[in-house]
Amino acid sequence: MNNTKTLPRIVFFGTPEFARYCLAYLVEKGFEIAAVVTAPDRKAGRGKKMTSSPVKTYSIEKGIPVLQPENLKDNRFISDLKTLAPDLQVVVAFRMLPKLVWEIPALGTLNLHASLLPNYRGAAPINWAIIEGEKETGVTTFLINEQIDTGALLLQERIPLLETHNAQGLHDALLQIGAPLLAKTLINLSEGSLIPRPQHPQGNEKEAPKLTPENTKIDLNQPLNLMVSKIRGLDPNPGAWLSFKEGEETVRMKVFQAEAVY
Template sequence: MSENYTSPLTERNGLKIVFMGTPEFAVASLNALVEAGFNIVGVITAPDKPAGRGMKMTESAVKKYAVEKGLHILQPLKLKNPEFLAELKALNADLQVVVAFRMLPEVVWKMPPLGTINLHASLLPQYRGAAPINWAIINGEKQTGVTTFKLQQEIDTGDLLLQEKILIGENDTTGQLHDIMKEIGANLLVETVKGIEDGSLQETAQSKALEQFTGELKHAPKLYTETCTINWNKTCDEVYNLVRGLSPYPGALTHLNGKILKIYQSGKEKVNTNMTAGQYETDGKTFLKFACVDGYIHALDVQLEGKKRIGIAEFLRGYRFEK
C-alpha cells in the first residue's frame, strides 16, 4: 500500500462514486481514485467465469483489486435486472465512472445526479469503438491519447471533458501502448473527477469538436478473424503495423502448410522480390519470411495452431517443412 494512501471514506466529503470496470486496464483507474481519497461506494464488474484448462471460476482483475481494498462489489448478469437496479440506486452515488466495461442501458447511466463519465483510449471523436488502441497502431498512427467524457445513448458520442495526447513509437505494440495509456488515463480520470467535484470542469459537445476536426475520421470496431488475417498483397509497412497492432492479443494470423500460424513480432525487409504474395522462404534454421508487395515480413515470434508461442529459431528447430 502506498505511503500516501488515505481512506476514501474519511478524506473527502460528499461525492460518492460507483466505479464500473472489468479488465486490468480499469484497475489502474480504480486504484488512482482510491489513492486520491475518493469515496468509492460500489464497484460493478463482470460475474466470475470459468477459465483455463481446468475451467476454474475466475474473478475479474477489478474484482480482485476491490476485494483487496474491501470495496462493496456487485456482479450483475444483466444490467436491467430489477434487483441490481435497486441495489445500485441504494448506493445513492453522485457520480458513476466507467472504464473498460460493457455498454450501459439508459436507466443505469442516467441514475446519478452528476451523470456517468467514461475513460476512452483515443482522442475522441477519433477512433470511437471497442478497439481504439489496436486500430491506432494498425493504421500506423504516430499519435493517440485518452479522453474522459459524459456518457450518452450513442456509444462514445458524449460531451468531452479532458484529453491528453500520447505519442506512438514506430515499433510500439498494442500491449506496450496499453500499459502506457492505462496509467496516463488513470491520472486524467482523477483530474476529471476533481474538476467535476469542484465545478471547474467545462464540457465540450462532440458535435462542436467535429466542426473543428480536420482529416479522416476513423473508427475502432471490434476485432474479428477477418481483421486479424494477414493480407500479403499489402505493403511491408501495412503488414508490420497489423502484427504489432494485434500483439499480444489476439495475434495476426496466416497459414503455414494448412495450419494457422500467429505472428506476434515481425521485421521488415524492403526489397524487390519475384515471389507471389504470401509465399514463404526459409533456411530452416534462422529465418522464416513471407513475401509482400514490396518485400518480406520476417516472422520473429510465432505460435503454430495447437502449440505454444515461441521465438522463430526455436520454432524452426522443431518444425518440418513440406518438400
C-alpha cells in the first residue's frame, strides 16, 4: 500500500477472531484506528471467568481505545463516537447497529460480510454456504442501512468452496481475502473512486439464519451428500447432531466428520 496516501480515520466495530484479524491487518497497513467498539466482557468456560473478546485483547496490546457499550443507543456512547470524529466506521462480525450510530461518519459505515451478497444474508453465512453445497463463495463489503445485509454493495472477491472445506477451514480462507478487500474498500471510498451499487435480489437468494438446535440436527432422510455437507458446515462449531434410542434412553451425538459411501 502506498503510505503517501491519506488514510481515513476509523472506528472499528467487531468481537470475534474474524474481526480481530481484520483489525490487525488494518493496523499493520497504517490505518488510523481512533477506537474499537466490542462486546462487553462475559463469563466463559467451566470456571465462568470474565473473558475479553479477541478484538479487545488485541486493542489493549496496541494501545487502541476500547468502548464496550451494553446499549448502542446510550447517550454517552453516541457522544463518545461523535467526539472521535471518524471518517468511516467499519463493522466486522458485530451486532446490528442503530441508525444513530451508523449515520455518524460523513463517508458512511461499511460492513465486511462473509458471503457473496445478496446471497446468504444473516448471522451464519460461512456455515450455510457449505451446508447448501455451494461451489463458490466469497466476501462482500457494503454500506450499512436500516435492514440486515441489504445495503449498497462496494466490492466483492470470490474463492472456490472446496469439498475439503469445513466451517473453520472456510473461515480461515475468507480471512485471507477479506482483510485485504476491506483495506482496498476503505482506500477507494475515502478517495471517492468507489461508487456504491444497490443490491438487486432476484427472489431466489439463500439465507444464513442463526444456527439453532433445530437447524443443526442431521436429517437422516436426506441424501447422503446433503448430510455430509451439513456435517462439514457445522464442524467444529456448533457441530451437527443426531439422536437415537438406546434401550429406554435417547442418546444425542455430535458428528464432526463424515464421508458419503455409495
